[in-house]
Amino acid sequence: MTKQITQKGFGAIAAIVVLVILAVFAGAIVKFGTAQQLGSAQDIESARAWQAAKAGTDWGLFQIFQPGGIWRTAAGCNSAAQTLNLTAVNGFRVTVRCAATPNYVEGEDANGAPQTVRGYRIEAVACNSAICPDDNVATTAGYVERARQVIAFCPVGTLATDCPP
Numbered sequence: 271m272t273k274q275i276t277q278k279g280f281g282a283i284a285a286i287v288v289l290v291i292l293a294v295f296a297g298a299i300v301k302f303g304t305a306q307q308l309g310s311a312q313d314i315e316s317a318r319a320w321q322a323a324k325a326g327t328d329w330g331l332f333q334i335f336q337p338g339g340i341w342r343t344a345a346g347c348n349s350a351a352q353t354l355n356l357t358a359v360n361g362f363r364v365t366v367r368c369a370a371t372p373n374y375v376e377g378e379d380a381n382g383a384p385q386t387v388r389g390y391r392i393e394a395v396a397c398n399s400a401i402c403p404d405d406n407v408a409t410t411a412g413y414v415e416r417a418r419q420v421i422a423f424c425p426v427g428t429l430a431t432d433c434p435p
Contacts, residue, residue: 315414318360319396323418326354326364326394331422334368334390344370347390353402365402367393373426386426393419 333339334347341347347368354364371389379385395402397415407413 312414315398315412316416319362319398319414319416320418322354322356322360322362322364322396323394323416325356326366326396327392327418327420329354329364330366330368330392330394331420334392334422335424341368341370341390344372344388356396361398362396363399363402364394364396369393376423387423388426390422390424391419392422393417 330341333341336342340352341349347370349368351365351367354366356362356364369391371391373386373388375384376387377385395415395417397403397413399407399413399415403415403417404413408415
């Protein structure tokens with residue numbers, strides 16, 4: 271009669287290997303899900319920052335073309351930057367700057383007279399910090415900054431609705 275030798279323990283080793291593989295997959299899924307959520311949140315904040323910068327350029331255009339606006343004149347436009355505090359609305363501050371070009375002649379009007387124009391460049395930087403742009407926190411997680419620039423031209427004439435000299 272031969273004695274049969276039984277082997278034990280192989281099932282336990284296979285179960286441990288399977289558990290380790292499943293734990294690695296679970297960790298990868300959690301890490302991937304966290305990265306997706308962070309990316310989605312940054313996309314939403316980026317869109318909010320872009321809209322805040324757009325509001326800044328629109329505000330700047332209003333200040334140029336509205337009679338009585340603070341940037342109605344070239345000297346007023348080239349003055350200090352203005353800060354719009356939109357933190358109550360979307361959590362962003364916007365720094366708006368204006369730069370005016372000297373008057374220059376661009377073509378002629380319908381009567382053949384020279385057409386004098388002035389150019390305006392409005393730059394708006396929106397960020398979710400106390401000042402914009404903020405170089406001290408630009409490399410931190412969660413900081414979002416978007417810039418937008420608009421160039422507009424205005425005819426310089428004698429009417430009250432024209433850009434003043």
